[in-house]
Amino acid sequence: MTFVKKALIFGTLAALGAGAAASAQSTLNGAGATFPAPFYLRAFDGLAKTGTRVNYQAVGSGAGVRQFVAGTVDFGATDEPIKAAEAAKVSRGVVQFPTVGGTIAIAYNKPDCANLKLTQKQAVDIFLGTIKTWDQLKCGKGPIKVVHRSDGSGTTFAFTNSLSAFSPTWKSKVGEGKTVKWPVGIGGKGNEGVAGVISNTSGSIGYLNQAFVRGKIKAAALQNKAGKFVLPNLASGAAALNNIRLDSNLAGEDPNPAGVASYPISTLTWILAYQKGNGAKAATIQRAMNYLLSPAAQDQADNLGYVPLKGNILAASRKAVARIGK
Structure with missing residues (x-):
């Protein structure tokens, strides 16, 4: 085999390897709450058109938190904020933020x-x-x-x-x-x-x-x-x-809110991301999470049966996404 042929073969293999690595970096795996699943699936379908794919498994908040704590997913999703005891087990740090209401x-x-x-x-x-x-x-x-x-x-x-x-x-x-x-x-x-x-x-x-x-x-x-x-x-x-006030971990609830127009059982739902240890996927995770919080996704919330984030809650979530690092 000539040197040129060998070079072409090795170059092709290297390109394929680089392509596979790039593909892996642009594909995310998440799991958790079924409550926001229709919203997430619609948003992630729109995100896929930009080249970032997200495989989201609606397995329930409990299973989502367990998989997040175990480190088997790129992000978790839950309708109940993560407990301090669970967060303490995550050595990579926890970035928690609301994504939509319902x-x-x-x-x-x-x-x-x-x-x-x-x-x-x-x-x-x-x-x-x-x-x-x-x-x-x-x-x-x-x-x-x-x-x-x-x-x-x-x-x-x-x-x-x-x-x-x-x-x-x-x-x-x-x-x-x-x-x-x-x-x-x-x-x-x-x-x-x-x-x-x-x-x-x-x-x-x-x-x-x-x-x-x-x-x-x-x-x-x-x-x-x-x-x-x-x-x-x-x-x-x-x-x-509007009655919910978030704490420093962006957790908050009001199980029987005041106000003549308030529906009594209303809640936020949260994403759980890692603060560090994301490596080359860090930018992809930030891109995906920012897309969930973008007008392109939030404007679809009402038609899907959800309450879009606005004001201080939306601003706090966007600020939290910026803490997701390598």
């Missing part, structure tokens, strides 16, 4: 119940199993079939956190967490799993991200702290999120 609907499938309105006490009593029939709600007839999450879920944390704020009885008997011991009901995995069970089960009621309310599934109007019955949507979610 409302958690009390969702139901009951054709003869057109406009369900629930007081906070009624909402609690349904999931405690105290209210057992639709007759008790004066909205149709027959037994109520409760549906809840079966996996570790930030959506469950936000939902049960609000039920605890609504009711001392719920707080003492069940409490709040990514997983709880449900007094009644059957489980579904992920928001999509709960939506599937509700859609296929007449007379059922459960909780899920407003983005999953479609088809046979309707959202109940829930009484807020001011005594008004409000539906989960952009306006009521934005009114509620």
